[in-house]
Amino acid sequence: MPKMKTKKAASKRLKARKSGSIKRAHATKRHILTKRTTKNKRQLRGTLTINASDEKSARQMLPYV
16 A cells, blocks of 8 residues: 655644644734734734644644654
């Protein structure tokens, strides 16, 4: 049986923690930040755990994580 391919777009956006949960970054933090308030940009720091409803599809996209 051949190896399963990893969806490269998902591998660049999602990472697995040691506990097995999958972390992601906040959206709207890449560019055009001049219109955003300082408070909003500060609150978008850090990472989140993906929603439980998205976990199944994320694991299919990342078979070796």
